[in-house]
Amino acid sequence: MAKTKLVVNEVYKIFGPRPQEAYDLIEQGKSKDEIFEETGMTVGVQDASFEVYEGEVFVVMGLSGSGKSTMVRMLNRLIEPTFGKIEIDGHDIVKMSKEELIQLRRREMAMVFQSFALMPHQTVIDNAAFGLEVAGVDRETRYERALKSLDAVGLKANAHSYPDELSGGMKQRVGLARALSNDPSIMLMDEAFSALDPLIRTEMQDELLRLQSESQRTVIFITHDLDEAMRIGDRIAVMEDGRIVQIGTPEEIVTKPADEYVSSFFKGVDVTQVFTAGDIARKQQLTVIERPGSDLNSAIQAMRGKDRDVAIVLDKHQHYEGMVSASSLAEAKNGDGKIQSAFLKDVEPVTGDMGLSDVLHQVANSAYPIPVLDGNKKYIGAISKTALLQTLDRAS
């Protein structure tokens, strides 16, 4: 198991002047509503305990008012925990002095916000460099690093625009770049993609997954959207009225919901219907980017280096072109030398929104993994027979 990055231990947040009083009522088993009626104090989070591993995407899911934002803000102490212990790399941050806390925020953690929270008076690059500027990094270094993170989110060309000149999706890319510039080990994302329209939203989720595959950060991601949680979460914590009611992998949450509340997230849906092809598609297959001018040999090299049998060929915008195998490549090399002639003929890609039941047959009968594409023919991942069997196994 991976190293533990973050430990939250019996953390409470009570909004109000006499938290002890509310705490005693919680101990007596009173509910959040009852406590509010009796004392006027709000229980934001109660008795939260969990661990987050290094490099994992940990999703916190729950209805509005369940305490997700409060929880995530206690992790960098934008909200002071009332009781409890929060450890990052073994250091209790609740006990930190203001000075230590500022250093922690500058070095270890970054945050991405629902409404982007960019500084309208600064250009994109200045926004992306905000954290570094605050930390006193000199102009040249911080621009260099900001440009690198803007490049990572595909916004290098807009470095000198102002935020109000960008679309919503682009703004949140800047928000993401601002977080990346600090090279944090933990990213806190509070409904980071909720303000975006659905198409852009999935695009940003992919972007996050791609960034994760490049450098594994610990991500705490808040959402109230089941699909989003399933797509990007390695593990999901479900919150209700300030309590964490279940923690588990997406499959566990779906197949063994702890209570009515958790299962109500997917009411009336049978498990095989919950999953779409996109949900179980994994980017574990080798991908090769086909650039004009590049030839077969780079693909052969890549496959040999990674010891894989098949590879997915994409263009530089991540659009799917075809699938090749070691033998088809060897054949094409002796033939006309074009990568196109190495594409496997009997592999038909499916789209991510197709129900799992619709693609079952195809996956089961194919000798190769089935590539999954989005509406724009962009590659989302592939479904292998093993992945499918595992999913079905858990479902039953």
Next chain:
Amino acid sequence: METIKALRIPIGDWVEAIVDFILINFQPLLDAIAAAIGFVSESFENTLLWIHPLILTALLVLLSLWRVGWRFAIFAAVSLFVIMGMNLWQETVSTMALVVAASFVALILGFPVGIAMAKSDTVEAVVRPILDFMQTMPPFVYLIPAAMFFGLGKVPGTIATVIFAMPPSVRLTNLGIRQVSHENVEAGLAFGCTDRQLLMKVQLPLALPSIMAGVNQTIMLALSMVVIASMIGAGGLGNTVLTGIQRLNIGLGFEGGLGVVIVAIMLDRITQSFGHIGQGESLFRRLMRTLRGHPAAGEEKGEEHARTT
């Protein structure tokens, strides 16, 4: 009725006593204040009068062109020549100087108070009623203590103007900072701002439109007070208007009034233009962009749309 009359509370006497007390015990402090204010207002006036009228006109017209637009620049040019034609240049410049000096002092005092109010609810609770009081008092009332403490002339005129004109900048600085989006403040803190950095890098820049609206109102109030302050010898256009009234000289009064209106419009439009930062592409932004050699934003945006749809 008789008993009520007999019960008269001598608030007026008390105020007089306090004023006397201050006069006797704080003379050096009053002198220091008078010297500082006198220095500020005289420096402004002397500088503005030292510049040749035509050059000052040219500068003001250029400023109008840069900040507002060519139509307003033409208006500014015509108006300033009208003022010269009315032989009121010296009075106008004197009024402008007094307004600018008084506003300057009002802002220097007002910003920190506004910032303190925004940072602390207690300070806000204390200062707010004082501001209400300051704003509901008829402006004439300020003339009396000002004249008592500082005599007649420009200094008490400026001081009365400062006090009268200060509240909007305090209020709008406070309001502006409090209105900064919660998430922006959180973003500042989450990336490790100290309190000071939060103020300088997030709160003040984002509150700027509101702060500039306060500056604008302060300047407008200062201008309206300057006319009244001429009653205690502040001079300038106010004096012209006052003379016109006293001698029942309608023409003179109108000319003075016209001068005041022109100064008002110019100060208003020019200061307002500084409040639009962050709303659309300003001339300044475009200039900076061109200087750095980057293309306009529109093209890139169009490209992104083509890509995502």
